[in-house]
Amino acid sequence: MKTEHELDALIAGLSKEIKPSRDLWPVLEQRLTEASVSTADVVPLKPGRWLSVPFASAYVASAASVLLAVTLFWQPAQTVQPEVFNPQLLDAETAIVFSFEQAKAEQLASMKTVDPVYADWQQQLAQWQQAIGQVQLALKYNPNEAVLLKQLRQLYSQQQNYLQKVVQSGLV
Amino acid sequence: MLRSDFSEQIKQGMDDLVVLSQQGDRSAFRQLYQKYSGRVFAICLRLLADRSKAEDACQDVFVKVWQQLTLFRGDSSFSTWLHSIATRTAIDLWRQDKLLRLATEDMPEMAGVELGQSRELEQLILRLPHQARAVFVLFALEGYQHQEIAELLGIAEGSSKSQYHRARQLLREWLDEN
Numbered sequence: 001m002k003t004e005h006e007l008d009a010l011i012a013g014l015s016k017e018i019k020p021s022r023d024l025w026p027v028l029e030q031r032l033t034e035a036s037v038s039t040a041d042v043v044p045l046k047p048g049r050w051l052s053v054p055f056a057s058a059y060v061a062s063a064a065s066v067l068l069a070v071t072l073f074w075q076p077a078q079t080v081q082p083e084v085f086n087p088q089l090l091d092a093e094t095a096i097v098f099s100f101e102q103a104k105a106e107q108l109a110s111m112k113t114v115d116p117v118y119a120d121w122q123q124q125l126a127q128w129q130q131a132i133g134q135v136q137l138a139l140k141y142n143p144n145e146a147v148l149l150k151q152l153r154q155l156y157s158q159q160q161n162y163l164q165k166v167v168q169s170g171l172v
Numbered sequence: 173m174l175r176s177d178f179s180e181q182i183k184q185g186m187d188d189l190v191v192l193s194q195q196g197d198r199s200a201f202r203q204l205y206q207k208y209s210g211r212v213f214a215i216c217l218r219l220l221a222d223r224s225k226a227e228d229a230c231q232d233v234f235v236k237v238w239q240q241l242t243l244f245r246g247d248s249s250f251s252t253w254l255h256s257i258a259t260r261t262a263i264d265l266w267r268q269d270k271l272l273r274l275a276t277e278d279m280p281e282m283a284g285v286e287l288g289q290s291r292e293l294e295q296l297i298l299r300l301p302h303q304a305r306a307v308f309v310l311f312a313l314e315g316y317q318h319q320e321i322a323e324l325l326g327i328a329e330g331s332s333k334s335q336y337h338r339a340r341q342l343l344r345e346w347l348d349e350n
Contacts, residue, residue, distance in 0.1 A: 010289055010293050011313070020213045
């Protein structure tokens with residue numbers, strides 16, 4: 001059996017850091033925005049003249065009429081800017097899908113051979129994809145529903161872990 | 173010395189990224205995330221023994237940090253403050269995850285360490301029984317004392333000590349088998 005001293009030496013050699021297997025920032029970024037919005041929602045407004053109900057109603061009415069006018073008469077400029085992808089501007093669902101699909105594409109690209117144990121890996125992946133599709137369908141009716149977003153993350157994560165095992169089986 | 177001068181001095185001692193993040197600078201916060209995510213993820217993974225849960229927990233930690241950043245006064249170092257939030261968040265999730273389980277998934281990529289026995293030990297830590305793992309991680313890797321661990325996990329100090337010795341015993345046995 002290893003001695004206490006040998007175990008202590010091994011413990012001392014452990015890293016303080018472990019990298020997540022994918023970049024968590026795109027989803028985190030979206031959650032920060034949601035957190036900021038919900039925090040702003042609960043900030044109590046100080047009662048005052050400019051925020052009293054009659055004034056607020058008048059402001060809302062004015063803003064609505066300006067918005068309507070702009071919507072009706074504004075013509076977009078003819079020059080179309082090239083679409084630049086910015087993950088920070090994505091909604092939560094798209095950010096999750098983007099993050100995992102990107103990682104999945106990298107995993108599939110690194111796949112060489114597959115151990116016979118995982119011969120039905122495509123079928124397995126398709127089943128996860130079907131479940132992911134169901135959650136996405138539910139999200140269409142309840143956008144940004146936290147439970148559904150969590151389910152979506154978990155399904156993708158399970159699919160990713162499985163795919164990782166498939167990829168590694170071919171590297172042995 | 174005026175209080176404002178004193179707080180200004182504290183601010184000067186703080187990491188620029190922290191100060192900018194406190195002002196709502198998202199790109200500065202992203203750099204903080206990149207700087208500390210490995211550390212936070214390590215705590216979460218070792219306590220929860222599940223990569224997916226650890227990733228969720230890691231995000232939870234940084235959302236909390238973002239929300240509470242304005243409360244950080246610089247009395248301790250930012251990394252100490254972050255470490256405290258990370259540990260408490262991971263322990264809250266650990267408490268919810270009462271089921272004893274074996275980790276069967278592969279280990280994520282290790283940062284800056286040689287694989288081999290260290291990797292083997294990492295995997296064995298994840299196989300430890302639920303409570304023994306938490307005690308071992310907090311005592312041996314995160315530097316908490318048994319009294320603090322007892323408070324954090326809601327167990328007796330004696331239980332913390334016995335769970336730690338049990339964890340060491342199991343690790344020594346398993347290392348010998350492999």
